[in-house]
Amino acid sequence: MTQTTTRLTERPADRVAEEDWRALADELDEHGHALTGPLLTSDECRDIAALYDETECFRTTVDMARHRFGSGQYRYFTHELPDVVRELREAFYPRLLPVARDWAEKLGQPTPWPDALEEWIALCHAAGQAKSAQILLRYGPGDWNALHRDVFGDMLFPLQVVIGLDAPGADFTGGEFIMTEQRPRAQSRASSTTLPQGHGLIFTTRDRPVASRRGWSTGPMRHGVSTVRSGLRRTLGLVFHDAA
Numbered sequence: 001m002t003q004t005t006t007r008l009t010e011r012p013a014d015r016v017a018e019e020d021w022r023a024l025a026d027e028l029d030e031h032g033h034a035l036t037g038p039l040l041t042s043d044e045c046r047d048i049a050a051l052y053d054e055t056e057c058f059r060t061t062v063d064m065a066r067h068r069f070g071s072g073q074y075r076y077f078t079h080e081l082p083d084v085v086r087e088l089r090e091a092f093y094p095r096l097l098p099v100a101r102d103w104a105e106k107l108g109q110p111t112p113w114p115d116a117l118e119e120w121i122a123l124c125h126a127a128g129q130a131k132s133a134q135i136l137l138r139y140g141p142g143d144w145n146a147l148h149r150d151v152f153g154d155m156l157f158p159l160q161v162v163i164g165l166d167a168p169g170a171d172f173t174g175g176e177f178i179m180t181e182q183r184p185r186a187q188s189r190a191s192s193t194t195l196p197q198g199h200g201l202i203f204t205t206r207d208r209p210v211a212s213r214r215g216w217s218t219g220p221m222r223h224g225v226s227t228v229r230s231g232l233r234r235t236l237g238l239v240f241h242d243a244a
Helices: 003-007 012-017 021-031 042-053 083-106 117-126
Strands: 033-038 058-063 073-077 135-139 144-148 159-164 172-174 177-181 189-193 199-204 207-212 215-225 228-231 233-238
Touching: 012 033, 012 083, 021 033, 021 083, 021 199, 033 189, 042 083, 042 135, 042 233, 083 117, 083 159, 083 207, 083 233, 135 144, 177 199, 199 215
Parallel strands: none
Antiparallel strands: 033 199, 058 073, 073 135, 135 233, 144 215, 159 199, 159 233, 172 228, 177 189, 177 215, 207 215
């Protein structure tokens, strides 16, 4: 039995816990994004993707072309999250929290995030950000997502996660995850990631600290999805603040 097979017999939260978090933190510091190992089995991916047709699971549907966000569609879950989505979100938060606090301290910004996710979400709700921001996204041939940031108000967590639910090259082509970084006194830099099925990509929500001669500077970042050339590309988005 391979190591990957062994890992994927555990609960998703256990798989998150067993990631090399020191290496992921280093990758986030260096690039503003980091790819995890497998977090979901192919069956689990299909089960989550199939939720898209269960409209009672979602509070709203967004047509990206209508809003000029790109082309494609996504749906925001209600607060009654499926168990696996809730479990993944709760497992990621405490492991991303040290990175979030470290980044804020480097930039001289507040660190308002409590140790417990539910306490942080309660603070979001008290500030008027009370809508679930967990997302299931669906792209078909010709669909894409414009560069953007998932900022819904003043209450912001600086990292989020997207998990691939379909297999690139088999289920779809194109559809790379794109990030751009506006570097201090330099041209913007872009990167692309092909997201394997079941793997997660941790990435910067708005900006991150970038080392400079004078200490630390703010490096604004945006993310999007390149054009899907064929097939169906579906992803799960985990956001650690709620929306207004």
